[in-house]
Amino acid sequence: MNYPNFPKDCKSLLCKYLTPKIFEVLKDKKTPNGFTLQQAINSGVKNIDSGIGVYAGDKESYDVFAPLFDPIIKEYHGFDRNDMHKSNLNPDDLEAPNPDPKGEFIVSTRIRVGRNMNNMPLGPAILKEQRDEAEAKVVDGLRTLKGELAGDYYPLLGMSKEVQDELIKDHFLFKEGDRFLDAAGLNRDWPAGRGIYHNKNKTFLVWVNEEDQLRIISMQQGGDIKEVFIRLTQAINSIETKVPFSYSDHLGYITSCPTNLGTAMRASVHIALPNLAKDMDAFKAITDKHHLQIRGIHGEHSESEGGIYDISNRRRLGITEVQAVQDMYDGVVELIAAEKALR
Ligand code: ADP
Ligand code: CIR
Incomplete structure (x- = not known):
C-alpha cells in the first residue's frame, strides 16, 4: 500500500494527521481481528470531502492506530491520550426546562x-x-x-x-x-x-x-x-x-x-x-x-x-x-x- 494521493485542498482530519511519517509507522499494522490501516482510512481516501475520514474496526484499532486516531480525537473532542472519560446519565442533574x-x-x-x-x-x-x-x-x-x-x-x-x-x-x-x-x-x-x-x-x-x-x-x-x-x-x-x-x-x-x-x-x-x-x-x-x-x-x-x-x-x-x-x-x-x- 502506498501513501494516498490526497488533493491539495483536502480538509479532512485524515489528510491533516496522516503524514507520510505516520503512514510509514502504521502501514503494515493490523489489529487482532485483522483490521488494517487501509481499511481504517478508506472512507476518507475515497471521500475527499470527509470531515474526519477514519473508522475503527474494533476497540483495539484505537490503540494499534493511536498515532493517527489520537490527534484526530484531540482535535475533535479536545481530549488527550491520558484523559479519562466519565459518564453521568442521571436526569436529575440536567437543568433543562422547555x-x-x-x-x-x-x-x-x-x-x-x-x-x-x-x-x-x-x-x-x-x-x-x-x-x-x-x-x-x-x-x-x-x-x-x-x-x-x-x-x-x-x-x-x-x-x-x-x-x-x-x-x-x-x-x-x-x-x-x-x-x-x-x-x-x-x-x-x-x-x-x-x-x-x-x-x-x-x-x-x-x-x-x-x-x-x-x-x-x-x-x-x-x-x-x-x-x-x-x-x-x-x-x-x-x-x-x-x-x-x-x-x-x-x-x-x-x-x-x-x-x-x-x-x-x-x-x-x-x-x-x-x-x-x-x-x-x-x-x-x-x-x-x-x-x-x-x-x-x-x-x-x-x-x-x-x-x-x-x-x-x-x-x-x-x-x-x-x-x-x-x-x-x-x-x-x-x-x-x-x-x-x-x-
Ligand atoms: P445520527 O443522529 O444518528 O448521527 P443523522 O444525522 O443521519 O444521524 O440523523 C438521523 C435521522 O434523525 C435523520 O433523519 C435526521 O433528520 C433525524 N433527526 C435528527 N435530529 C432530529 C430531531 N431533533 N428531530 C427529528 N428528527 C431528527
Ligand atoms: C466524515 O468524515 O465526514 C464522515 N465519516 C462522518 C464523520 C462523523 N460526523 C461528524 O463530524 N460528527
Whole structure:
C-alpha cells in the first residue's frame, strides 16, 4: 500500500494527521481481528470531502492506530491520550426546562447514543455471522422491554421500499447507501442483519447494525428536552442489563467513528431559525460558543429546508451525557433569543 494521493485542498482530519511519517509507522499494522490501516482510512481516501475520514474496526484499532486516531480525537473532542472519560446519565442533574413552551421554534427533539457489544468487532470489521448474532442478541434484549419502551422489531430484510422510504422521510430510519459508511465497509451484506425496533408512538427507537450495532434513540415533537433525556436513560439502563456494551475508562463507549466516542450521544433539535440563518456568521458564532454542530433537516451531509436546522452537541468525549445535553440546551436558548430579536 502506498501513501494516498490526497488533493491539495483536502480538509479532512485524515489528510491533516496522516503524514507520510505516520503512514510509514502504521502501514503494515493490523489489529487482532485483522483490521488494517487501509481499511481504517478508506472512507476518507475515497471521500475527499470527509470531515474526519477514519473508522475503527474494533476497540483495539484505537490503540494499534493511536498515532493517527489520537490527534484526530484531540482535535475533535479536545481530549488527550491520558484523559479519562466519565459518564453521568442521571436526569436529575440536567437543568433543562422547555426553552420553547409555546412551540414557536423547536419542531422536535431527538437524543441518541451509539453502543456496540463487548467482545465483538465493530461494523467495519464484523463478519456476517457475527453481525447476525449481534442482531439476534440485541433483539432478544429489546423484546423484554416493558411499558412505554415495549415495541416491535422490523428487519430491513423483507421491508417494502414504501415503508422504508416513509420511515426515512419521517426521520425515524437510517438512510441506505451512505457513501462514507460504504467505503468504511459498513454496508457489507446489506440489508441482512439490519433493522429498526420502535414503540407504538415512535418516541423510542433502536437502529440495529447501522454505523454502530445499536443506536438507541428517544425523540418527540416539541422542545421538552428533559422528557426525551429521561426516556433515553431509562432505555439505556434497561438494555444494558441484557446486552453488555463495549466500554473503556479512557474512551468511554466504543464506537466505529471517533467522533462518537465517550458518551456516543447526539442531542439535537430541529429548530426554525429563518432570520438568524440570513447571517450565517452570527449563527455560527453562537453554535461555536456552545460547541454545537449545524446539520440539515435530513441528517448529516443534508441541507436545511424552510429555515429549519438540526442543532446538536459536537463534543461527546471527556464530558458527561448530562453536559452534552446541557451544551445543546444552553446553545438553543441563545439561538432562540437571537431569532426573537430579529423578528
Ligand atoms: P445520527 O443522529 O444518528 O448521527 P443523522 O444525522 O443521519 O444521524 O440523523 C438521523 C435521522 O434523525 C435523520 O433523519 C435526521 O433528520 C433525524 N433527526 C435528527 N435530529 C432530529 C430531531 N431533533 N428531530 C427529528 N428528527 C431528527
Ligand atoms: C466524515 O468524515 O465526514 C464522515 N465519516 C462522518 C464523520 C462523523 N460526523 C461528524 O463530524 N460528527
